Amino acid sequence: MAKLFLLVVLGIFLESRKMISHQQTLPRVHLTFEDLKATHTSQFFSLSSKPLDYRILLMDEDQDRLYVGCKDHIMSLNVNSISQNPLTIHWPASSNKVDECKMAGKDPNNGCGNFVRVIQVYNRTHLFVCGSGAFSPVCTYINRGRRSEDQMFMIESKNESGKGRCSFNPQVNTVSFMISEELFSGMYIDFMGTDAAIFRSVTKRNSIRTDQHNSKWLSEPVFVDAQIIPDGTDPNDAKLYFFLREKVTDDNGNTKQIYSRIARICPNDIGGQRSLVNKWTTFLKARLVCSVIDDDGTETHFDELQDVFLLETENPKNLLVYGLFTSSSSIFKGSAVCVYNMLDIHTVFNGPFAHKEGPNHQYVPYQGRIPYPRPGTCPGGAFTPNTLSTKDFPDDVVTFIRNHPMMYNAVYPINKQPLIVRINTDYKYTKIVVDRVKAADGRYHVLFLGTDKGTIQKIVVLPKNASANDELILEEMEVFENQSAITAMKISSKKQQLYVSSDEGITQVSFHRCHVYGTACADCCLARDPYCAWDGKSCSRFYLTGKRRSRRQDVRHGNPLTQCRGFNLKGKAR
The missing domain is CATH 2.40.128 (Lipocalin)
Known part of the structure; x- marks a missing residue:
């Protein structure tokens, strides 16, 4: 009862504050399905009127x-x-x-x-x-x-x-990744949907999977995505990362909580010699945390990972992982976007392993001797040049990783806080893609967030100070006629196009509709859309190569007084 009371109080507190630091903003422009169609910047395709x-x-x-x-x-x-x-x-x-x-x-x-x-x-x-x-x-x-x-x-x-390649139940997520004509899948391997596995198949080598029915490895997982990510310059050190969420029993063995995870394996893993035969010998996982910490230190978690997007930066080592989360709480409902630096993820996987003395004990950092080569290291890489196969790993390495597949430290987002928070809205975010845009006053990240109401929010991240950012909703678009939840999104920065799917079909939509902001220079400037600029006559697509004298753009401040000198309110030159 005391715990329930605290949760209710927390819900009321969050409602009253409405996450002031992440106050929900209204979109600069809202476009219905018909409005979007009228802009001639979208296309819809489906095979049938049936979902x-x-x-x-x-x-x-x-x-x-x-x-x-x-x-x-x-x-x-x-x-x-x-x-x-x-x-x-x-x-x-x-x-x-x-x-x-x-x-x-x-x-x-x-x-x-x-x-x-x-x-x-x-x-x-x-x-x-x-x-x-x-x-x-x-x-x-x-x-x-x-x-x-x-x-x-x-x-x-x-x-x-x-x-071993695709789940039996189509409503259960299957994630997959193909490397050198070998398929790596995260799915449920049986008809009843009780045996979850990360599996390598379609291979000339032996098939490999996670340890079967071992909740230390996987515990009722929902797979979200799989991506290959380099680890240094040696290609043999690259890891295949699986993003998932799973149900974990608490320290008393009673209540099941949902934790989001990032797991990884070495693609060249062929299993152990005596132990973990045809099982991964390099499988490790860590917790992904996306939470809001209140003034009193209370940590409120967005615990259900829904989607991820990997964004490359100018420095390949600083790969950014955008995670989209929702809350499983019955007290308050919401969505959040957290951004992780790949360097921080590497640090966690190079840190202490989690150790548990018994089922009713808490996890502590492992204090004993860690065998060599370090568990989770790929064979034939920069750290193991003389160990060319996982079958050459010593028995103590294989035994250790079988019993210690989890890292003790969790992965926290940049600035230890979400980039975007939405609570008490009539929608939840379902999918995310991100574009890097070069504007007149710097580079910006533009997020496209899909919702369960069939809309896309286009959001620009604005630097606020060294420890925080602001976000501005530039557009909200109804990309499906019947508010069908968005189930997949892909992006082409080269084509400046977004591709969105639902039960209904697929919609292709352009990154920009500059003319919808208005016909005056002030309208264009106040929009603060990095894809758009005032060209002296209208609000149009911004090109870095354009003549500097004739373009007006101020994404950071959106100040028309400094940008629109020489133009009247209707945008015409004086």
């Missing part, structure tokens, strides 16, 4: 194609215009599997179809694709041709088993 769960998007900027996976179909769309000559493959589950699925009591509409959940580039000419196959996962290869002009898109092999 088909367009959840998997893969961008191939080399061939100018966007590959899309949905129920019973795989598509290849032109990134310049998604509705122009789409290439489509119909790939349903077999009628026998659909009948078996229905007999097993699964949902005929949302379960007993072939929901495409894996699309990866296999080589220069082929894609590797997997679907749920009416609760009987299947995979195949698609010939997409060598060049986009070939207009080739066809299945070129018989279906093969997708077990």
